[in-house]
Amino acid sequence: xxxxxxxxxxxxxxxxxxxxxxxxxxxxxxxxxxxxxxxxxxxxxxxxxxxxxxxxxxxxxxxxxxxxxxxxxxxxxxxxxxxxxxxxxxxxxxxxxxxxxxxxxxxxxxxxxxxxxxxxxxxxxxxxxxxxxxxxxxxxxxxxxxxxxxxxxxxxxxxxxxxxxxxxxxxxxxxxxxxxxxxxxxxxxxxxxxxxxxxxxxxxxxxxxxxxxxxxxxxxxxxxxxxxxxxxxxxxxxxxxxxxxxxxxxxxxxxxxxxxxxxxxxxxxxxxxxxxxxxxxxxxxxxxxxxxxxxxxxxxxxxxxxxxxxxxxxxxxxxxxxxxxxxxxxxxxxxxxxxxxxxx
Numbered sequence: 001x002x003x004x005x006x007x008x009x010x011x012x013x014x015x016x017x018x019x020x021x022x023x024x025x026x027x028x029x030x031x032x033x034x035x036x037x038x039x040x041x042x043x044x045x046x047x048x049x050x051x052x053x054x055x056x057x058x059x060x061x062x063x064x065x066x067x068x069x070x071x072x073x074x075x076x077x078x079x080x081x082x083x084x085x086x087x088x089x090x091x092x093x094x095x096x097x098x099x100x101x102x103x104x105x106x107x108x109x110x111x112x113x114x115x116x117x118x119x120x121x122x123x124x125x126x127x128x129x130x131x132x133x134x135x136x137x138x139x140x141x142x143x144x145x146x147x148x149x150x151x152x153x154x155x156x157x158x159x160x161x162x163x164x165x166x167x168x169x170x171x172x173x174x175x176x177x178x179x180x181x182x183x184x185x186x187x188x189x190x191x192x193x194x195x196x197x198x199x200x201x202x203x204x205x206x207x208x209x210x211x212x213x214x215x216x217x218x219x220x221x222x223x224x225x226x227x228x229x230x231x232x233x234x235x236x237x238x239x240x241x242x243x244x245x246x247x248x249x250x251x252x253x254x255x256x257x258x259x260x261x262x263x264x265x266x267x268x269x270x271x272x273x274x275x276x277x278x279x280x281x282x283x284x285x286x287x288x289x290x291x292x293x294x295x296x297x298x299x300x301x302x303x304x305x306x307x308x309x310x311x312x313x314x315x316x317x318x319x320x321x322x323x324x325x326x327x328x329x330x331x332x333x334x335x336x337x338x339x340x341x342x343x344x
Contacts, residue, residue, distance in 0.1 A: 016052035018059040021243040021285050022105045024067065027134045029343050033303055033331075034240055035296040036289055038132055039102035041343070042066055047101040047128065049094075049121055050109035051076055054086045070098070091117055094124050102130045107285075110139040111221050112213065118221075122235040125288060135288040136243055137228075144282030145222035151198045152215045154179075159216060168216055169208045176202055225284060226273045236291045239269065243285035246337035248275045251298050268297050299335070301327040307341045317342065 020026065024041035031038045038044075044067045048057055051071025061069045061084045069084045072094060076086040091113075104125050110118055125135035140148075155172035180199040183192035202211065214220065229239050241247070250258045250271060261278075265271055275281075289295060304327040308317040311333075323330065323339075333339040 016055040019056050019105075019107050022048075022056060022103075022107055022136055023060055024064065024103050025342060027103055027136060027243070027287065029307065029341055030241055030243065030245075030287060031134050031289070032307070032343055033296075033299045033341070035300055035303075036132060036134070036240065036293055038134055039130065044068075044102040045099070045130075046070070046103045046105065047098070047124075048072070049091055049104065049106040049124065051086060053077060054079075054084060056105075056107070057084050057086075070101070091124070092120050094120070094128070096127060098128055100130050100133075101128055102133050104129055104133065104135040106135070106137045108138060110137050111223070112217060112219055114219065115221075119231075119235075122232055122237065125232075126235045126237055126290065129290065131290060132293065133289065134240065135237065136285060137288065138243075138283065138285045139228065140220065140222035141276060141281050141284045142222050142224045143277055144280045147194060147280075148282065149222070150194070151176075151201075152220065155215050165212045165216075166208065169211050172211070172215065173202050222282075224273060225276055225281075225286075226269055228284070228286065229269045229272075232286075232288050233291070237288040238291045238293070238295060239272070240287040240289050240295055243287055245334055245340075248279060249299075249335045250275070252332045252335040299331045301331055304330050304334075304341070307343060310340045310342070311338065312340060 024044050024046060028038045028041045042064055044064075046057070046060065046067060046069045048054075048069070048071045051057055051073045052075070054071050054076065057069040057071050058081075061067070061082065065083060067083060071084070071086045072089055072091060073086070074088065074090055076088045078088045079086050106121055106125070110121060113121075121137065125137070129135055155168075155175065158175045159168040159171040176195065176199050180192075180195040183189065183195055186192045232239070250261055253261070261271060261274055264274055276284075305320045307320060309320060309323040309330060310317045320327075320330065325333075330339060330341075334341050
């Protein structure tokens with residue numbers, strides 16, 4: 001299976017790009033808000049599992065020259081440059097000799113590898129993570145991927161025998177356009193609405209390589225958050241929060257909505273699952289930390305005072321006092337994406 005994955009990504013290289021949500025400063029800020037004091041982002045060790053050609057690591061390394069960055073990937077171009085090292089190897093071969101890292105990143109890998117590799121990723125995030133470290137793992141999520149799996153079935157049936165990736169993408173798009181046009185007269189029918197949404201999704205895809213690896217690969221395993229959290233717990237890892245600042249937070253939802261959700265459960269994992277059902281979530285960027293750490297379920301408001309604040313698109317960072325708002329108001333703006341927070 002490793003050889004099959006290697007050949008697939010050598011044939012169609014994934015369109016890697018910087019992922020701001022994985023930046024150590026961002027991760028340390030989110031951890032701080034929930035009571036975890038990580039290593040200083042300016043002097044830390046970062047490991048990326050499934051780093052591709054290292055674009056994400058090199059972007060961060062240029063900003064943090066005193067930190068070190070290591071990337072592991074089956075098809076990584078083995079190289080060492082300044083404070084970045086890329087290693088071409090299987091994740092299954094990672095062991096304690098690699099060392100301990102303050103931040104471990106695994107973006108765009110977990111749902112696209114076999115179960116044994118998924119378990120190894122979680123094991124690495126425990127064995128190679130510092131005591132106060134943060135692991136980031138992204139994956140496709142249910143319930144949103146129930147609909148997308150329907151689409152995946154359609155295009156795999158139609159484009160499965162294509163000679164080239166380019167041909168498979170074109171055949172898939174052609175079929176979705178055809179089906180969308182044929183059902184256009186039944187605009188209020190759920191399937192017609194779904195096909196129109198699928199057409200928009202495909203026509204605005206990030207890149208052909210994204211489409212190939214997301215919809216035409218043999219492996220794509222979405223999962224419910226509750227199941228991911230349970231598997232992480234078996235490896236001694238606990239949920240911290242999502243790396244998306246705007247991921248729904250019951251503390252900052254409209255009071256009637258928050259009250260209704262909390263009426264269903266007081267369990268944090270179950271509450272997150274209910275919120276996924278509420279927003280039809282398709283993708284998660286989950287942060288984990290060792291089970292021994294004390295993690296606050298909500299943003300610790302006093303900690304907001306220790307952060308810099310910026311309201312986009314302004315470029316200037318201000319101290320909390322200079323920003324001139326109450327802690328809860330700043331936290332609420334952060335949770336809804338209207339301000340940015342950063343450690344000093």
